[in-house]
Amino acid sequence: MQRVFVLSPQKEPLSPCRPARARWLLTQRKAAVWRRYPFTIILQQPPSGTVVNPLRLKMDPGSKTTGMAVVNDATGDVVWAAELSHRGQQVKEALDSRRATRRSRRHRHTRYRQPRFNNRTRPQGWLPPSLASRVRNVMTWVERLRRYASIGAISFELVRFDLQLIEHPDITGIEYQQGTLAGWEVREYLLLKWNYRCAYCHQEATRWEVDHILPRSRGGTDRIKNLALSCHACNQEKGDRTAGEYGHPHVHAEAGKPLKDAAAVNSTRWALYERLRRMGMPVETGTGGRTKWNRTRRELPKAHWIDAACVGASTPASLTTRGVVPLVITARGRHSRQMRKVDTHGFPVGKAKGPSTVLGWHTGDMVRAVVTKGQPVGTYVGRVAIKTDGYFKIAGAFGRVEGVHARYCAPIHRDDGYSYADGKAAALAPHA
Numbered sequence: 135m136q137r138v139f140v141l142s143p144q145k146e147p148l149s150p151c152r153p154a155r156a157r158w159l160l161t162q163r164k165a166a167v168w169r170r171y172p173f174t175i176i177l178q179q180p181p182s183g184t185v186v187n188p189l190r191l192k193m194d195p196g197s198k199t200t201g202m203a204v205v206n207d208a209t210g211d212v213v214w215a216a217e218l219s220h221r222g223q224q225v226k227e228a229l230d231s232r233r234a235t236r237r238s239r240r241h242r243h244t245r246y247r248q249p250r251f252n253n254r255t256r257p258q259g260w261l262p263p264s265l266a267s268r269v270r271n272v273m274t275w276v277e278r279l280r281r282y283a284s285i286g287a288i289s290f291e292l293v294r295f296d297l298q299l300i301e302h303p304d305i306t307g308i309e310y311q312q313g314t315l316a317g318w319e320v321r322e323y324l325l326l327k328w329n330y331r332c333a334y335c336h337q338e339a340t341r342w343e344v345d346h347i348l349p350r351s352r353g354g355t356d357r358i359k360n361l362a363l364s365c366h367a368c369n370q371e372k373g374d375r376t377a378g379e380y381g382h383p384h385v386h387a388e389a390g391k392p393l394k395d396a397a398a399v400n401s402t403r404w405a406l407y408e409r410l411r412r413m414g415m416p417v418e419t420g421t422g423g424r425t426k427w428n429r430t431r432r433e434l435p436k437a438h439w440i441d442a443a444c445v446g447a448s449t450p451a452s453l454t455t456r457g458v459v460p461l462v463i464t465a466r467g468r469h470s471r472q473m474r475k476v477d478t479h480g481f482p483v484g485k486a487k488g489p490s491t492v493l494g495w496h497t498g499d500m501v502r503a504v505v506t507k508g509q510p511v512g513t514y515v516g517r518v519a520i521k522t523d524g525y526f527k528i529a530g531a532f533g534r535v536e537g538v539h540a541r542y543c544a545p546i547h548r549d550d551g552y553s554y555a556d557g558k559a560a561a562l563a564p565h566a
C-alpha cells in the first residue's frame with residue numbers, strides 16, 4: 135500500500151505510515167499536512183521510542199520516464215512509488231527554436247545579440263541540455279525523498295546487461311538458459327545487438343527467440359558469438375541448419391562482431407551514477423537483464439515503478455506491490471527565459487514578458503478556487519496560470535477555466551517545477 139511520509143516535529147524523517155493512520159492523526163490534530171506531493175505529514179509531538187527502519191530508494195532511469203520505488207528490504211513492502219516524466223524533447227525544441235530565431239535575425243541585419251565566440255568550450259562531463267535536465271530531475275527527487283523518508287541505500291539500473299556474465303559463461307559456470315539470470319542478460323544483449331530486429335527476416339517480432347547459429351544438435355555452444363536474435367517463424371523454419379545453410383551467411387560474421395560500447399553505455403545513467411555516488415550513500419547498480427529476471431520470477435506486471443522496485447541483486451524474495459498507486463510526476467520547468475514572444479518570421483510580437491508573480495501567485499501553483507460571484511461560478515482544483523490583471527486560468531481534472539480572480543484561490547501546493555496526478559493524496563487531506 136502506498137504509504138504516507140511522516141516527519142518528526144524537528145523535520146526528521148520517521149517510518150512512513152498507512153493512509154488510515156495518517157487520516158486519524160490529522161483528524162485528531164496530532165499531525166498536520168507538511169506537503170501535498172509527495173503526501174507528507176508532520177507530527178505535533180515527538181514520538182516516543184520509535185525505531186526508524188532504513189529504506190531503499192530504487193530507480194529505473196529511462197529516456198522519457200523514470201520509475202521510482204521506495205522499498206523496505208526487511209519486509210519486501212513497496213512503501214511508495216512514482217513515475218517521473220522528463221521534458222527532454224521540450225528542452226530540445228526550445229533550444230532549436232531559439233537558435234533558428236537568432237540565426238534569422240542575424241541574417242536580416244536587424245537588431246540582434248552578437249554571436250559569442252568564447253563560449254564554445256565544454257566542461258568535462260558536459261551533457262546536452264535535454265539529457266542534463268533528465269539527470270537534474272532525478273537528482274531533485276532523490277534529494278526530496280531523502281528529506282521525507284529515511285533512505286539508507288540507493289539501487290539503480292546502470293547498464294542493460296552484464297557483459298562479464300555473458301562473455302565468460304564457462305568461467306562463471308552459468309549455462310545460457312531461458313528463464314535464468316544469464317538467460318535474461320543474454321536476451322538484453324541480443325535485443326540491443328540486433329537492434330530489435332530478427333537476424334534473418336529483419337522484422338520486429340512480438341515473440342523473440344534466441345537462435346543458435348550453429349545448432350546445439352550439431353555441437354553449437356552457448357557462447358554469445360553463436361547466438362542471434364530471431365523471430366519465432368524464422369527460428370522454426372531454420373530448424374537444425376546453420377545460418378549459412380539457411381541462406382544468411384552474413385549472420386556468422388555479424389554475430390562475431392562485439393557490440394559497440396557506445397550502444398551499451400548510456401551517458402545519462404553514468405552521469406547519474408557519478409552524482410549519486412558523490413552523495414556518500416551506498417549505491418547498488420543493477421542490469422536491465424536482472425530487472426526483467428526479478429520481475430518475471432515474482433510474476434509482476436510491467437510498469438516503470440515495478441521495474442524500479444525490481445532493480446538489483448538486493449531485491450527481496452517477495453515484493454508486496456498490492457494497493458500501491460504510483461504518483462505521476464511530470465517535469466514542467468519553471469520559467470520561460472524568452473523575454474518576448476516572436477511570430478513565425480522571428481519578429482517580436484506582443485508585450486515583453488510580465489512579472490512571474492502576481493498577487494503572490496506563480497504560474498504552476500496548485501490551487502483550490504471557490505468562485506461565488508461573477509462568470510465561472512464553481513469550485514476548481516488545478517494548476518494556475520497567472521495574468522497581470524489578477525484574473526487567472528486554472529487547468530485541472532475538470533478541464534480549464536478562465537477569468538478566476540486571485541482572491542478566490544487558496545493554495546494546495548506551491549509550484550516546484552513539477553505537476554502531479556493521483557487521486558489518493560487529495561482525498562486524504564481533510565479540507566481538500
Ligand SMILES: [Zn+2]
Nearest residue numbers: 332335365368
Ligand atoms: Zn524472422
